[in-house]
Amino acid sequence: MAYSFNFPLVFSYWPLFLKGLLMTIILSVISFFVGFCIALVLVSLRKSESKFARRFVAVYSVTCKAIPALVMIIWAYYALPLLIGVSFSPLIASLIALSINISPFIMESIISGINAIHKDQYESARVLGFTKLQAYRHIVLPQVLKNMTPDLLAWFITLIKHTSLVSIIGFNELLHVSNTIISNVFLPFEVYTTLAIMYILLIVCIEILLRKVVKIKYKTLL
Amino acid sequence: MKTIIELKNLSKSFGGLKVLDNVSMKINEGQSVLITGPNGCGKTTLLRCISLLENFDSGEIIICKHRVTPDTPKEEREKIIKNHLIGFVFQEPHPWYHLKVIDNLTKPLMVIKRMPKNQALKKAGDLLDKVGLGGKKEEYPYFLSGGQKRKLIIARTLIVNPKILLLDEISANLDRKSKEDIFRVINKVSKKKTLIIVTHERDELKGIAHKTVRLPELPAPERIMRTAIRGKGGY
Numbered sequence: 001m002a003y004s005f006n007f008p009l010v011f012s013y014w015p016l017f018l019k020g021l022l023m024t025i026i027l028s029v030i031s032f033f034v035g036f037c038i039a040l041v042l043v044s045l046r047k048s049e050s051k052f053a054r055r056f057v058a059v060y061s062v063t064c065k066a067i068p069a070l071v072m073i074i075w076a077y078y079a080l081p082l083l084i085g086v087s088f089s090p091l092i093a094s095l096i097a098l099s100i101n102i103s104p105f106i107m108e109s110i111i112s113g114i115n116a117i118h119k120d121q122y123e124s125a126r127v128l129g130f131t132k133l134q135a136y137r138h139i140v141l142p143q144v145l146k147n148m149t150p151d152l153l154a155w156f157i158t159l160i161k162h163t164s165l166v167s168i169i170g171f172n173e174l175l176h177v178s179n180t181i182i183s184n185v186f187l188p189f190e191v192y193t194t195l196a197i198m199y200i201l202l203i204v205c206i207e208i209l210l211r212k213v214v215k216i217k218y219k220t221l222l
Numbered sequence: 223m224k225t226i227i228e229l230k231n232l233s234k235s236f237g238g239l240k241v242l243d244n245v246s247m248k249i250n251e252g253q254s255v256l257i258t259g260p261n262g263c264g265k266t267t268l269l270r271c272i273s274l275l276e277n278f279d280s281g282e283i284i285i286c287k288h289r290v291t292p293d294t295p296k297e298e299r300e301k302i303i304k305n306h307l308i309g310f311v312f313q314e315p316h317p318w319y320h321l322k323v324i325d326n327l328t329k330p331l332m333v334i335k336r337m338p339k340n341q342a343l344k345k346a347g348d349l350l351d352k353v354g355l356g357g358k359k360e361e362y363p364y365f366l367s368g369g370q371k372r373k374l375i376i377a378r379t380l381i382v383n384p385k386i387l388l389l390d391e392i393s394a395n396l397d398r399k400s401k402e403d404i405f406r407v408i409n410k411v412s413k414k415k416t417l418i419i420v421t422h423e424r425d426e427l428k429g430i431a432h433k434t435v436r437l438p439e440l441p442a443p444e445r446i447m448r449t450a451i452r453g454k455g456g457y
Contacts, residue, residue, distance in 0.1 A: 127303065127309070128306075128379070129304050130334060134333055139329075143320050
């Protein structure tokens with residue numbers, strides 16, 4: 001018996017899809033921002049003189065890279081509240097898990113961006129009379145940002161895809177919303193196909209947009 | 223003639239290895255001095271100490287009456303750097319790759335000297351014409367040849383009008399024509415400046431040099447290699 005497709009019924013749930021999409025974007029952006037801030041702290045610790053700080057970063061980095069994102073999400077939602085006695089909403093638990101999970105990878109991107117800049121770039125500015133701050137602001141940072149942008153873009157896209165994992169703790173992102181729709185209409189093929197197409201469109205749009213912004217801002221050959 | 227730079231018993235070690243051992247010299251205003259010596263004898267380190275990028279272990283440097291010792295506070299060093307007494311052209315030509323050729327020159331003028339953009343563009347354009355890069359103003363340094371990059375670095379150093387110009391093996395890895403080109407540019411743009419030139423091309427620079435200082439060879443070159451490798455670590 002041939003399967004009869006019923007996409008119009010699925011499309012009639014567009015407000016729910018839209019809500020899921022919005023939640024996915026919000027979670028991705030906030031998690032990436034928090035992860036980036038954690039990564040900046042990690043970079044400064046790794047570049048510091050303190051041996052203890054550098055060792056802490058090494059241990060943190062290995063631990064976070066080794067734990068799968070899904071395990072971290074489950075741990076943040078179910079185990080962490082037992083440890084500290086405070087329970088989190090699915091949004092907060094997802095945020096904690098995803099930002100911690102992505103931070104060591106962002107840290108590596110920033111460090112490789114810095115290391116790719118030759119020391120002469122900074123020193124030539126200093127010897128010309130730039131202050132430390134001016135040398136970083138006008139000479140080093142623009143080049144670091146330019147170097148690490150492709151990497152950061154790749155991590156942001158990875159993070160967007162990782163957000164689908166938080167459906168397991170009941171956060172209303174795209175996959176969770178899709179499962180809810182399926183339980184109403186019993187059309188898994190149509191719903192999951194729509195979901196896959198939405199992810200493709202989302203990521204293609206973000207990639208085009210960010211590449212355009214980067215090209216305008218830093219004039220890269222990206 | 224007035225003395226512009228004086229080094230008194232300058233010594234510098236990396237780990238346990240002495241790279242500069244009691245180096246003393248006097249350089250008068252407007253003089254050109256060649257520093258020669260075998261690889262690893264401390265020529266670049268000497269320039270780095272004079273430019274105040276590197277601190278030294280003992281001795282003193284007097285630059286235009288400013289006395290610098292190993293204990294001179296950072297603020298005072300900053301003040302000397304800010305006075306644009308010294309310009310340093312590094313061995314490897316590393317222009318600021320994110321800026322166009324013209325902006326490599328306008329940036330220091332606008333940031334350090336707070337010069338208005340129009341004025342900075344005019345000054346930078348004139349200097350680029352002088353060094354033969356007038357046609358490359360709007361290009362990014364990626365697209366310049368090795369010789370052109372060196373000319374750009376020399377122009378960028380000269381744009382803030384330093385009194386003393388330190389040139390570290392500026393003709394290394396260039397063909398004969400490019401070398402002649404670079405020497406011609408130096409001759410043209412650095413009149414009335416004090417030049418300290420580290421070079422292996424002693425014969426070709428004889429014409430502009432007032433004196434030559436040869437740094438002695440150091441023992442145990444393998445220790446130099448080890449120190450250099452250990453010291454490599456970015457910022």
